[in-house]
Amino acid sequence: MRAIQAYSKSSSFIVSFIFTTLLLIAVIFNTYVLTVASDDLLIRETEAAILADIGGFRSLYNAAGRPAVVRALENRVDNINNDFLYYLKNGQDEFIAGNLATWPGANTLPIKNGLLEIQVDLRPNQDNVSRRANKETAIAMIVEFGNKDTMLVARSVKDIEFALKLAQTSSYVLIVIVCIISILSIVVAYYVVSRINLMSDTADEIISTGNLSDRLYVESSWDDLSKLSLALNKMLDKIEQSVNSIQNVSDSIAHDLRTPLTRLKSHIEQIEHPEKHALIGECDNIMAIFNSLLRITDIETSAKRAGFADENLSAVAVDAIELYQPVMEEKEISLDVKISPNLRLHCDKNLIFQAFANVIDNAVKFTPQHGQISVSLTSQQDSESGQQQYCFSINDSGIGVNEAVIDKLTQRFYREDKSRTASGNGLGLALVAAIVSLHKGDISFSRTALEAESGLQCNLTLPA
Incomplete structure (x- = not known):
């Protein structure tokens, strides 16, 4: 009788199924966060940073005018760790200050809430060239000051996009690893169930046929089930030796006593006694027992x-x-x-x-x-x-x-x-x-x- 009739009903399969399901749920959630939530998070975080920067410049302009804003822009541009990009122009569209070479033109794409996606063209100076490439994508917003001055405030998303791509790549690697783990868990569960059923079938055959010379199949020595099979085979060796010893003793007794019993029967037949026939019958009965024992042994051992x-x-x-x-x-x-x-x-x-x-x-x-x-x-x-x-x-x-x-x-x-x-x-x-x-x-x-x-x-x- 098989230990596990259906693979789907085994504890190994149930554990692997639950484990795989939980991993897949985690992967789906992680994928959703990276593909949907990450885009919104990028835009919201960039929008908040640009609005904060615009609020500071607006306050500065209202308090000290254009010269203060120009000085602040020059300080920002000189800072090589600054990810913000600026272009300040007057009412005649003349460049005043900033690190952008041109005002964005036809390549500008609206996003939402006044945000724009622009292609950056940096002003040619040694600091900017060493800091980043001349062409990159940024998210921008336009603010108007008094005296028709207009400033474009943008933030480069190159570093953020790199971080997102790295996270997405990590997520894809995680998905592949989870799929491999899921497949391996199912394969291991199937292997365990198959080995247990094989051990059960062999044990059942040994019990049903009484063939103690049969042994459990051992295909390796590294896994626990193979070690268990080796231990059971050693136990079967001991049992077979004990059973054979007992059978050999009884068979030897039966074989060795047949000759003297035959002589005893011959002597009884030669004497005259009222119990003669009863004694002969007892001798025949004992002889029948010995012959039956030897016949059973002959069938069982020699086959x-x-x-x-x-x-x-x-x-x-x-x-x-x-x-x-x-x-x-x-x-x-x-x-x-x-x-x-x-x-x-x-x-x-x-x-x-x-x-x-x-x-x-x-x-x-x-x-x-x-x-x-x-x-x-x-x-x-x-x-x-x-x-x-x-x-x-x-x-x-x-x-x-x-x-x-x-x-x-x-x-x-x-x-x-x-x-x-x-x-x-x-x-x-x-x-x-x-x-x-x-x-x-x-x-x-x-x-x-x-x-x-x-x-x-x-x-x-x-x-x-």
């Missing part, structure tokens, strides 16, 4: 596929059902069979027959007199992968099992308390699980689908 061939799965199922029909008739069990014809599967015929026979044997064993059993073999499509698969399903009206222990039914030697009175060693379903796993299938249990007070449903799913 032999030499016996695989294209087989008629429907015929195998019918043979397994017919094997137990006499027992069902003896217990007067009602049998319902639904087998889809000619279902072909690449499999080991003998192992599949053993798996079908074991689950049918369990159903017959735990179904009481006059009970019900239904067996079906159908072809269906997997809802998740869309692949075709075969489902062998058996329902019974037997004693059933508690839902809390359903996951334990395929464990070796596990037997529920209420089933301990029946014959068996608790290895039948473990063998079935090993066979199904060898064929890349799945085994599952649930409450019976029959109309009965109790019972169990067992499903063997094999990919077609």
Whole structure:
């Protein structure tokens, strides 16, 4: 089962989406300020400075006349740090004072509130040439004094425009950086979700198949998820070693005891004793347990596929059902069979027959007199992968099992308390699980689908 079914529902995506949204809002606001508010701010600040300068000259003219204004203009012009530009003329349009060479002509553009945009033509002197270029843009305003004297007061916006362009460039750089961060956050979130899902899928496969030799994929060693995968792989190594050690011990015991047990059975057969047949039966039961253990281990560890061939799965199922029909008739069990014809599967015929026979044997064993059993073999499509698969399903009206222990039914030697009175060693379903796993299938249990007070449903799913 995937840890995160939808990328858009993951916490990584939500965090990256919120982070990206906030950054984009900041960029939009910053862009608005620079493209709209900055232009108005430039005009308002320049207008205020020009009006203040005009107010000072008007007061000076009214108080001391033209000569005082001329002296003040000469002092202003001599100051190389002054950004203001002046042109004072009389009623006959004759130049009186200032640092502008000409009165602005046809290139003058009105802005608002009496402000004008002019092209500056400075008077040729060494100070002005060293200070700035002869041609530049300025914002100006015209003021009239007494005696028909007129003065144009302008302020160069070259330095302010440079600062604005620098701010705009910084803003564009910021926008690019934010876009890169946003893209990287989404990419990182997608990477994290993909890696977590890959780890989850691998862990789920290990749990479902019991293949402890499988490991989590590690593509690097620098990121935290790869380090976590390495730690989990080390843990799986330890678990695999422990499980193999336990299995090897039990398998070794089973293998080593078969020979003395066979000799014991031979000695018992040679003596005459009233309990002779019971003792032989116990020996056969122990031998069956050892053989089942060794067979399960052989299937789980070697995963032999030499016996695989294209087989008629429907015929195998019918043979397994017919094997137990006499027992069902003896217990007067009602049998319902639904087998889809000619279902072909690449499999080991003998192992599949053993798996079908074991689950049918369990159903017959735990179904009481006059009970019900239904067996079906159908072809269906997997809802998740869309692949075709075969489902062998058996329902019974037997004693059933508690839902809390359903996951334990395929464990070796596990037997529920209420089933301990029946014959068996608790290895039948473990063998079935090993066979199904060898064929890349799945085994599952649930409450019976029959109309009965109790019972169990067992499903063997094999990919077609």
